Amino acid sequence: MLDEMVFRSEDVPASDRFDYWVDLLGRTHAPMELRSDCADDFQASQRVLDLGAVTVWSATFQPLVFRRTPELIRQSDPEAYHLSLIVRGAGVGVWRHRETEYKPNDLFINSSSLPNDVHSTSDPAQTVALEVPKALLPLPRDTAGRIVGAPVSARDGMGALLARVLTQLTADTTTFHPCDGPRLGAVLTDLVAALFAHILEAGPCLPPETHRRALALRIQAFIREHLHDPHLTPSSIAAEHHISTSYLHRLFRDEDTTVAAWIRRLRLEAARRDLTDPALHAIPIHAIATRWGFPRAADFSRTFRAAYGTTPRGHRHQSLYGHE
Incomplete structure (x- = not known):
């Protein structure tokens, strides 16, 4: 079984549940301001899988507002991309450059380095998410803005492929060993790189720099996939x-x-x-x-x-x- 950490709100006294959830997200994701009308007896659960450099987590929670401010970013920034598959519920993400609504079978893409407000309006919401260090997927700031908040469907194409792997991985980890974690993390990194390249190439009349960045991501994913090949030159x-x-x-x-x-x-x-x-x-x-x-x-x-x-x-x- 993979290394994992599990949190359930019922394991904590009702008066402490919301504060504990805020602290938990600060440690497993990044410090955030959270608000909820259900804070007096907050119901939530989270399961975090350690895949080496990459982290995968599934979560169920009551309506929430997540806020990542410039002050919190200056305080602590893990410099990661965050991708969430919306399994149940709906919400909206708000950035300076974009506002995007989400529903089941959508993929939500965020960055720990960009201020944002995320509103989850369903009771409960259910997501399966992963976080990848930016160092593994280097994107210039202007290109990252094209990725973050981009509407991506998990019903077909690259989005569906990533969603299927995430869903299968979190459904049953008993067939894996802890040493499989870094290998699975590498697979997910390649899928995210391919998804980002697809998003960057999807827009009409994109500038040459964006096409160049998409090509670089695609080549990096190709190299990772063919490292065993002695003829890789x-x-x-x-x-x-x-x-x-x-x-x-x-x-x-x-x-x-x-x-x-x-x-x-x-x-x-x-x-x-x-x-x-x-x-x-x-x-x-x-x-x-x-x-x-x-x-x-x-x-x-x-x-x-x-x-x-x-x-x-x-x-x-x-x-x-x-x-x-």
């Missing part, structure tokens, strides 16, 4: 996306990295994750290295030490056995 990536290799390099130069460095970092992270996976403890280190694109053991050890300050063998022993 800048030229093969460029050919797959019908662009020149020089243009591909320019895209990544805008991200303050190179294509090769980005691929190497992802492969190192994947190998590092496998080295700490108890289910893979019997797999030789060189086999894990080869699986993630490092066929020469000496090169892998040198690159790993440069990135993490220890050898692959030392890292595995420290993680699995608590000593070198």
Whole structure:
């Protein structure tokens, strides 16, 4: 079973329930101002799944107003994108640039860095949500504004695919092990990247910068999906996306990295994750290295030490056995 935390309002005295809910959301999401006509005996539940860098949570709650102010953002900003599948209920999100109504089978996209008011008007409301660090999906501020609050249906297309994975994941976690969490987080990150690229490309007459950003997101998702491929190279990536290799390099130069460095970092992270996976403890280190694109053991050890300050063998022993 995946690592998870569960909160139920009935586990707390009635007079403390609303304040506890406010504190809980501040810790699992970001500090917010909350208001509710049901605050005297607030009914809510929340289940949070830890998927490494990504967090998934399902929640049921009475009518609420969530408010994220500039002051609260300056106080604490986890710098994450928040996506909620509306399972039951309705509401509206208000930002400086947009106001969007939501109903069941809609996806709600928000940012912890943008002031907003979210009104949930149903009793109860039910959502399934995930939060992805912005560092995994870097978007310029003007492009992020095109994403946040964009109306997205979960009935078809990319929205339906993401909603289906979220629903299945939260319905039953008993078939997963804790070490599956980071892998599932990576899958969800790829789906969110693909969804964002779809949204950015959907608008008519979009400026070149927006198309460039959508292409970069699509390429990043492609690279994550094909990290195992020993033939994953800048030229093969460029050919797959019908662009020149020089243009591909320019895209990544805008991200303050190179294509090769980005691929190497992802492969190192994947190998590092496998080295700490108890289910893979019997797999030789060189086999894990080869699986993630490092066929020469000496090169892998040198690159790993440069990135993490220890050898692959030392890292595995420290993680699995608590000593070198």
